[in-house]
Amino acid sequence: MVRIFRTALLLLALGWSSLAAAAVDITFHSFNGSVLAGRYPHTFVSMEGTLDDGTEVRENFGFSAKSASLAVLSGPVEHMILVEEEKWLRKTNRHFTLTMTDGQYRKVRALVEAWRDAPGEYYDLETRNCIHFVGEIGRIMGLDISYPDKLLRKPKSWLNHITRLNPELGAQQVD
Template sequence: MTRTLARLFSHVIGLVALAWSGAALADVQIHFHSFNGSVFGGRYPHTFIVLDGTIEATGEPVNENYGFTARSVTAAATRDWAAHRVESEPERYIRSTNRHFTLSLTDEQYYAIIREVRAWALEPGKRYSLDQRNCIHFVGRMAQILGLRVDYPQDMLRRPKKWLNHVTALNPQLRAPIID
């Protein structure tokens, strides 16, 4: 009897371990990043999202990142509305940025984020404004889709790192550190 129970227990543990490892591999993570930037360094401060992992339903790997910006740096520096684009960054750039916090996504949340990214990318007209609709607003929208509390203090609209630290503080459930 004890041998049978031990064998049964061993099978149950094996099945739980298999299920657990599959669950750990079958999700997508979203990471919220900022870049300190410098006018003299050639890159302005910026914020963007990174998505990686595996879509549970299909097993499809995910390795993407998206940020919102003006098509032209000159246009971005003005106070007028400018042509916009959603862009992806090279891995070497991502390594030089600040990762503020990470969330695990369900497949449905991943697809909701991708729909929103596409909506921003495909909007007609000039939709970028340094003070009214920039990378911070884009990343903020992604955070809102995931149920995070977000606001846009005027003094942070050009300071992505400070703003993401602010979002971190608004959402203590993230248990993420404030980045110096």
């Protein structure tokens, strides 16, 4: 009987510790980009860790125009969710990282799907670009978010602005 009790306590302790270890971190990135490099400035998030049910998470999402053309300057164009390759992840500015709840993770995934599946031409450089997408994710994470007009095409500067708006992050601005 004592052996069964000890085994049950051990299993309970192991189960409790695995629940405590479950966490998904979300990192807010910017990419400097340049026309010459073929990549425009961009912002996106990456998520990595383990959900409470043991599901492993390693994914990233940004929002972009489906094709880079001058049409982007004229109004809404076709959109896509952009998943970065590992080589681009290594070249980003990592602004700050937060730990998500499972509920926040599910809300972020729902937002990704909603923006991906939006009908018509949903990307708009002025009102619905990568900055707005990442800003909505920031709101899910409880951040204060604003979109100053002068920063709508400057992802790194915009994330530095978000860092200043949210001093509780303890994050440093990226040069």
